[in-house]
Amino acid sequence: MLEGPEITRALTRVAHEILERTKGGHDVTLLGIPTRGVPLAERLAARIEAVEGRTVPWGSLDITMYRDDLRLAPVRAVGPTRIPPEGVDGRLVVLVDDVLFSGRTVRAALDALHDLGRPRAVQLAALVDRGHRELPIRADYVGKNLPTSLRETVTVQLAELDGHDAVLIGPAPRRGADTTDAPGTSPDTPGVASGDLARGAKDSGAREVEE
Amino acid sequence: MTTPHLLSTGDLSREEALGILDTASEMARVGDRSVKKLPTLRGLTVVNLFFEDSTRTRTSFELAAKRLSADVINFSAKGSSVSKGESLKDTALTLQAMGADGIVIRHAASGAARRLATWAQGCVVNAGDGTHEHPTQALLDAYTIRERLGRLEGVRVAIVGDILHSRVARSNVFLLATLGVEVTVVAPPTLLPGTVASWPCAVSYDLDEVLPKSDVVMMLRVQSERMDDAFFPTAREYSRRYGLDDERLTRLADHAIVMHPGPMIRGMEISARIADSARSTITDQVTNGVSVRMAVLYLLLGGSAGEGGTP
Numbered sequence: 298m299l300e301g302p303e304i305t306r307a308l309t310r311v312a313h314e315i316l317e318r319t320k321g322g323h324d325v326t327l328l329g330i331p332t333r334g335v336p337l338a339e340r341l342a343a344r345i346e347a348v349e350g351r352t353v354p355w356g357s358l359d360i361t362m363y364r365d366d367l368r369l370a371p372v373r374a375v376g377p378t379r380i381p382p383e384g385v386d387g388r389l390v391v392l393v394d395d396v397l398f399s400g401r402t403v404r405a406a407l408d409a410l411h412d413l414g415r416p417r418a419v420q421l422a423a424l425v426d427r428g429h430r431e432l433p434i435r436a437d438y439v440g441k442n443l444p445t446s447l448r449e450t451v452t453v454q455l456a457e458l459d460g461h462d463a464v465l466i467g468p469a470p471r472r473g474a475d476t477t478d479a480p481g482t483s484p485d486t487p488g489v490a491s492g493d494l495a496r497g498a499k500d501s502g503a504r505e506v507e508e
Numbered sequence: 509m510t511t512p513h514l515l516s517t518g519d520l521s522r523e524e525a526l527g528i529l530d531t532a533s534e535m536a537r538v539g540d541r542s543v544k545k546l547p548t549l550r551g552l553t554v555v556n557l558f559f560e561d562s563t564r565t566r567t568s569f570e571l572a573a574k575r576l577s578a579d580v581i582n583f584s585a586k587g588s589s590v591s592k593g594e595s596l597k598d599t600a601l602t603l604q605a606m607g608a609d610g611i612v613i614r615h616a617a618s619g620a621a622r623r624l625a626t627w628a629q630g631c632v633v634n635a636g637d638g639t640h641e642h643p644t645q646a647l648l649d650a651y652t653i654r655e656r657l658g659r660l661e662g663v664r665v666a667i668v669g670d671i672l673h674s675r676v677a678r679s680n681v682f683l684l685a686t687l688g689v690e691v692t693v694v695a696p697p698t699l700l701p702g703t704v705a706s707w708p709c710a711v712s713y714d715l716d717e718v719l720p721k722s723d724v725v726m727m728l729r730v731q732s733e734r735m736d737d738a739f740f741p742t743a744r745e746y747s748r749r750y751g752l753d754d755e756r757l758t759r760l761a762d763h764a765i766v767m768h769p770g771p772m773i774r775g776m777e778i779s780a781r782i783a784d785s786a787r788s789t790i791t792d793q794v795t796n797g798v799s800v801r802m803a804v805l806y807l808l809l810g811g812s813a814g815e816g817g818t819p
Contacts, residue, residue, distance in 0.1 A: 359534065362548040362576075362806070372811030374527065375534045412543040 299441055299464035304424065307440030308337070311422055312344035314438050319389055324417065326388045327355040330406055331376030333395040336457040337424055341393060354381030358392065363405035385414040395453040397423035400434035425464055427451050513625045513632040514804055517643045517683035525686055529651050531803035532796070538575060539799065549578035549809055552609040557599070559585040559615045564770060564794065565635050569612045572801035578809070581608070596620060600627045610809050613637070631808040639673050645769055646679035648800040650687055652789050653724055655796065656765050661688040666718045668694045669728030669750060669777060672701050672739070676769045677728055681709045694718050696750065698739045715750055719759040726767040727752055727777050743776055752778045765789050
């Protein structure tokens with residue numbers, strides 16, 4: 298659905314929108330949600346720096362331990378949480394993820410952030426919004442709105458992890474099929490989990506869907 | 509983890525062991541935060557079933573479970589129905605009926621944890637069974653070595669002292685060998701088990717010869733409470749040949765570290781000056797113990813049934 302140059306353009310636009318809405322982004326901290334939100338946060342930080350000539354703190358915020366569906370899937374590998382030295386207190390934190398889906402990941406991220414400090418405000422940037430929200434959550438910045446069916450999966454591939462940039466839509470795998478790709482077993486091996494479990498497949502590789 | 513229990517370090521593959529250490533390093537960051545708590549195991553119950561006295565290990569497991577928001581029940585044999593003659597199996601079934609999701613057991617009998625795992629439906633973590641194993645201690649030792657030296661592969665570790673009675677030594681030898689560490693056990697022949705030849709480690713009787721070639725010296729406690737015989741002539745004699753004193757410290761490489769699982773007998777196994785020096789990792793080991801136990805509890809209890817999870 299999206300190829301390298303389109304992803305680049307979408308991120309550049311999002312970077313400008315962040316600068317515009319935050320009036321120069323002086324107190325902005327970008328926190329990517331592992332796995333693929335982290336390189337996206339880094340790219341956004343680099344773009345903002347290129348425009349404004351000033352560095353923007355960025356880091357990663359793992360939400361595994363805050364998920365509401367831990368008991369529904371095999372145990373997941375815990376990803377890194379790296380908070381920039383500025384911390385999050387009083388900052389405008391922009392959460393960055395690749396795909397916005399049910400909203401449950403963002404809910405977990407808000408909980409995780411709350412345990413780390415008290416940001417002045419929290420905003421959300423997603424490369425792809427595929428709809429089907431299950432919680433009252435919306436993104437402030439969206440690279441591409443991608444209306445999808447629940448029978449489809451959205452896979453984001455990024456050069457940092459997969460060798461190239463792409464957003465792919467495919468049919469959802471058969472329900473209950475191939476649980477060996479379950480998250481946590483091999484965090485960065487491309488693979489697609491299925492059915493309800495796919496909802497939580499935050500760490501399965503070249504990731505399908507999900508919040 | 510592939511099994512729903514942690515009974516022996518010999519059961520762990522290299523990937524599983526490294527997975528625990530990596531998870532532990534993320535857990536360690538929780539300890540640096542103002543809110544030292546994660547909601548991960550909310551609603552689950554962990555029972556600390558301690559048939560032997562222990563402050564360090566029990567407190568460490570309790571803190572780890574609480575930091576993950578689990579409910580914790582501490583059960584010590586003293587003053588319980590065990591003193592009225594209740595068997596381990598009945599105790600286990602009682603806990604089962606109360607809905608324990610995880611059981612952390614310490615017992616004086618080697619193999620008690622494995623036996624319990626056959627009765628209990630929840631996850632069983634071995635917190636020391638007789639002279640057999642103490643897997644979370646070995647994991648926290650490996651974590652501490654990796655944290656201090658930056659690697660495990662190719663590191664040379666000397667484990668010194670009462671190997672025969674030490675579950676810590678046994679667990680460490682198997683885990684460290686899995687992780688690519690070169691282990692040498694150093695002890696008087698009387699304090700080495702008959703099976704030591706089949707262990708994945710070298711054996712030496714001469715501490716002075718091994719020290720200059722070691723990156724890590726792990727001193728063990730002389731477990732006099734387990735000794736029903738004379739294993740060495742006198743404590744003074746033992747200390748002279750196998751104690752780590754200030755003079756011996758000069759034989760160590762500059763980067764080498766000194767470990768001790770505690771509780772230590774100052775002056776006999778290790779001099780007070782070394783125990784308090786910057787080279788000693790003894791307090792780090794205690795801190796890391798909480799992170800490692802959080803990782804183990806999360807990996808065993810944090811997922812769904814059938815995959816290292818609860819029933």
